[in-house]
Amino acid sequence: MSAIQPPAETVWWKQPLDKVEGTWIAIALVWSLFMFFMMPFWHVYGKQNLSSEAYKTTPQAYMAKTQAMVDQYTIRTETDAKLPVVRPPPGSDVYLLGRLWQWWPLLELEKGQTYRLHISSMDWQHGFSLQPVNINTQILPGYEMVLTITPDTDGEQTIICNEFCGIGHHNMVGKIYVTEGET
Amino acid sequence: MSNELFRTCPESGLQFHRPAERLMKAHAVVAVVILLLGGIAALLVTLTRWPAVHLLPADRFYQLLTSHGVNMLIFWIISFEIAILYFCSSTLLKCRLATPKLAWVGFGLMLLGIIVNNLAVANGDASVMMTSYVPMPANPNFYLGLILFAVGALIGCFIFLATLVVAKDEKTYEGSIPLVTFGALTACIIAVFTIASGAIVLVPTWLWSLGYINNIDAAMYRIVWWALGHSSQQINVAAHVSVWYAIAAIVFGARPLSEKVSRTAFFLYIAFLQLASAHHLLVDPGLSAEWKIFNTSYAMYLAVLASMVHGLTVPGSIEVAQRAKGYTKGLFQWLQKAPWSNPIFSGMFISLVGFGFLGGISGVVMGTEQINIIIHNTIYVPGHFHATVVIGTTLAFMSLTYFLIPTLFRKQVAFPGIAKLQPYFFGIGMSVFALAMMGAGTLGVERRHWDMAFTNSTLAFEYPASAYTLMGIMGVAGVVAILGGAMYILVTVTSVFFGKPVGSESSYGFTTARVSRADPLIVPEGGHAAAGKWGFAAPGTFLLAIFFLVTFILYYAVNWKYLASVWPLS
Ligand code: HEM
Numbered sequence: 001m002s003a004i005q006p007p008a009e010t011v012w013w014k015q016p017l018d019k020v021e022g023t024w025i026a027i028a029l030v031w032s033l034f035m036f037f038m039m040p041f042w043h044v045y046g047k048q049n050l051s052s053e054a055y056k057t058t059p060q061a062y063m064a065k066t067q068a069m070v071d072q073y074t075i076r077t078e079t080d081a082k083l084p085v086v087r088p089p090p091g092s093d094v095y096l097l098g099r100l101w102q103w104w105p106l107l108e109l110e111k112g113q114t115y116r117l118h119i120s121s122m123d124w125q126h127g128f129s130l131q132p133v134n135i136n137t138q139i140l141p142g143y144e145m146v147l148t149i150t151p152d153t154d155g156e157q158t159i160i161c162n163e164f165c166g167i168g169h170h171n172m173v174g175k176i177y178v179t180e181g182e183t
Numbered sequence: 184m185s186n187e188l189f190r191t192c193p194e195s196g197l198q199f200h201r202p203a204e205r206l207m208k209a210h211a212v213v214a215v216v217i218l219l220l221g222g223i224a225a226l227l228v229t230l231t232r233w234p235a236v237h238l239l240p241a242d243r244f245y246q247l248l249t250s251h252g253v254n255m256l257i258f259w260i261i262s263f264e265i266a267i268l269y270f271c272s273s274t275l276l277k278c279r280l281a282t283p284k285l286a287w288v289g290f291g292l293m294l295l296g297i298i299v300n301n302l303a304v305a306n307g308d309a310s311v312m313m314t315s316y317v318p319m320p321a322n323p324n325f326y327l328g329l330i331l332f333a334v335g336a337l338i339g340c341f342i343f344l345a346t347l348v349v350a351k352d353e354k355t356y357e358g359s360i361p362l363v364t365f366g367a368l369t370a371c372i373i374a375v376f377t378i379a380s381g382a383i384v385l386v387p388t389w390l391w392s393l394g395y396i397n398n399i400d401a402a403m404y405r406i407v408w409w410a411l412g413h414s415s416q417q418i419n420v421a422a423h424v425s426v427w428y429a430i431a432a433i434v435f436g437a438r439p440l441s442e443k444v445s446r447t448a449f450f451l452y453i454a455f456l457q458l459a460s461a462h463h464l465l466v467d468p469g470l471s472a473e474w475k476i477f478n479t480s481y482a483m484y485l486a487v488l489a490s491m492v493h494g495l496t497v498p499g500s501i502e503v504a505q506r507a508k509g510y511t512k513g514l515f516q517w518l519q520k521a522p523w524s525n526p527i528f529s530g531m532f533i534s535l536v537g538f539g540f541l542g543g544i545s546g547v548v549m550g551t552e553q554i555n556i557i558i559h560n561t562i563y564v565p566g567h568f569h570a571t572v573v574i575g576t577t578l579a580f581m582s583l584t585y586f587l588i589p590t591l592f593r594k595q596v597a598f599p600g601i602a603k604l605q606p607y608f609f610g611i612g613m614s615v616f617a618l619a620m621m622g623a624g625t626l627g628v629e630r631r632h633w634d635m636a637f638t639n640s641t642l643a644f645e646y647p648a649s650a651y652t653l654m655g656i657m658g659v660a661g662v663v664a665i666l667g668g669a670m671y672i673l674v675t676v677t678s679v680f681f682g683k684p685v686g687s688e689s690s691y692g693f694t695t696a697r698v699s700r701a702d703p704l705i706v707p708e709g710g711h712a713a714a715g716k717w718g719f720a721a722p723g724t725f726l727l728a729i730f731f732l733v734t735f736i737l738y739y740a741v742n743w744k745y746l747a748s749v750w751p752l753s
């Protein structure tokens with residue numbers, strides 16, 4: 001009987017498989033397992049993996065840490081709003097915060113160096129989206145996420161927000177400048 | 184059983200329980216009205232994201248995007264699904280619907296929820312997107328509307344389950360329930376889980392919005408919200424796969440290749456899909472890699488396997504049915520001779536192919552733990568889910584409607600010429616739309632974003648020109664798809680409210696191949712495999728499946744390669 005009627009054979013579970021089904025199931029299963037193992041494989045052999053390092057925090061505590069870094073390492077300001085551009089030493093802990101509606105402060109990093117980039121939100125959820133290199137993560141208030149990054153292209157990268165965060169969402173832009181090492 | 188309570192559709196032979204019939208009609212009508220609302224919002228939103236048009240101001244855009252998301256994803260689909268649940272239980276099992284009065288209470292709650300939620304969004308203080316991520320606050324009625332709707336839908340689910348029990352008790356069928364009803368049962372079980380998660384997340388959020396709860400943890404909210412948000416997509420998959428099987432049966436009298444395989448595949452959905460909310464959280468802070476890998480793959484992709492199985496068995500069963508009728512030439516005569524001008528079939532087939540090739544492949548690729556880094560929250564994501572939930576679910580439901588108009592509503596399909604073209608406009612428009620979004624997302628264009636040019640922002644950023652071209656293509660194709668949607672609404676509303684009654688199958692309004700009369704089992708000499716090739720009963724379908732797999736593998740590889748080019752992260 002057809003699929004909208006009860007099965008003709010009452011003991012349908014004993015019906016043998018057609019060869020076409022058996023073959024396809026075998027192929028699809030192998031592919032599924034391959035895709036599954038690809039993920040742990042990339043953790044071992046690939047270079048792009050998010051760490052699960054994160055801490056509970058509060059907007060006040062996180063703001064204090066970011067402010068301290070800004071006070072210590074600001075090298076210039078930009079635009080009429082005098083946005084600080086911070087150049088922290090290679091290998092250090094770098095703090096970036098998202099708030100309505102900016103990414104603060106602007107950062108200047110050295111190509112080929114590794115940094116521990118901390119990100120958190122002061123208010124609502126935000127989406128850290130670094131363009132054009134195209135790295136995207138979710139940023140939550142109350143959580144401080146740590147990404148270990150190694151910029152390997154120089155030039156200007158823009159941080160945009162790709163989690164809706166209210167009426168100014170589409171104006172929320174920040175920058176990461178990547179410079180050649182100064183030798 | 185009193186005879187007045189039942190009527191038998193003279194053409195299809197389906198038996199309708201009158202109280203159930205009225206409920207199905209009510210749910211379907213509400214669903215279509217909501218689809219219209221969501222469609223108007225879709226047009227305005229699309230015309231805003233099309234950079235050359237950029238129609239709405241920012242606040243209206245975010246408001247209508249919220250309305251579009253909630254109305255389409257939740258209200259349209261679930262309202263239609265409740266009608267399907269009643270059809271698959273009461274009609275397919277020839278059984279009375281359990282407690283129709285209570286079912287009307289469920290209907291009333293759903294309708295009330297829709298109204299309360301829509302009023303809140305219309306009020307302008309609930310433009311928080313369907314996800315309503317805390318701590319961004321919305322008008323409390325936004326959550327209240329969703330809660331009322333969910334309670335109503337839950338009642339519908341329990342009535343479906345109760346009807347299965349009644350049918351068993353009253354022995355209205357023999358043996359096991361039909362495969363399609365089994366698929367609906369799968370959808371229903373997932374729905375109960377989904378709605379429970381919805382209550383766990385939305386009730387506290389509602390109380391928080393009223394000031395009774397101080398704080399809701401953003402990470403916790405996302406985990407529980409996606410248990411709702413993701414599983415509800417599994418309801419849709421189970422429901423539209425059931426509709427595919429139903430249409431194959433209705434149009435071709437197709438029988439499942441094997442009941443065992445198809446039912447096991449449905450069962451895999453129940454067993455593994457619940458874990459999959461993880462793929463929305465792959466770049467959230469603090470979750471361990473092991474947790475993400477196990478859960479995003481739905482435990483080693485066993486549910487993906489299930490979908491790949493249905494993707495073979497549905498067209499495979501059609502191929503076998505067609506071959507049995509003598510369309511055995513070459514690999515594809517069965518497909519060539521399919522009734523392409525019958526929208527019940529053409530819509531279903533486009534739904535199947537689009538869901539698999541566009542929605543399925545993109546979903547697995549972006550749900551890969553590391554690849555998500557280059558895709559999360561870009562417009563690739565709506566590109567993916569318009570292929571699943573619009574080409575897959577919505578188009579499947581539209582196709583089924585063309586069958587329900589004559590059989591359930593007893594009306595001729597109005598404007599048959601338009602109905603014939605409708606699935607092509609909608610399906611092809613949506614496919615191009617989704618592909619363009621995926622392309623733009625690959626270039627980093629954001630979702631839920633009013634201005635990709637960043638005109639008013641202090642710091643500038645410019646996307647490459649190709650991103651603008653792709654967003655333009657998205658706009659044009661979106662408008663074509665909306666036209667397809669409008670054609671559907673025109674045909675259904677005109678048929679249902681102003682249509683001429685049907686007298687016979689030939690007065691349906693378009694040519695039907697064959698409605699619902701399953702063929703007496705014709706088995707070709709030497710069994711089904713003999714009508715096929717290579718010892719396969721469905722060699723054409725197998726070849727298509729291999730083509731699918733090759734596409735999948737190539738696209739998967741390309742994305743890993745792209746990922747390998749971004750900055751090292753650890
Ligand atoms: C012709 C039909 C449609 C068109 C042209 C269309 C267009 C769009 C556009 C342009 C967006 C905005 C993407 C963004 O900026 O992030 C969107 C979002 C969305 N659409 Fe559609 N859509 C259509 C039908 C549907 C249907 C039938 C459904 C569901 C069944 C649906 C579900 C959604 C959802 C859930 C969102 C996301 C809202 C959010 O981000 O919160 N759409 N659609």
Ligand SMILES: [Cu+2]
Nearest residue numbers: 126161165172
């Ligand atoms: Cu933001």
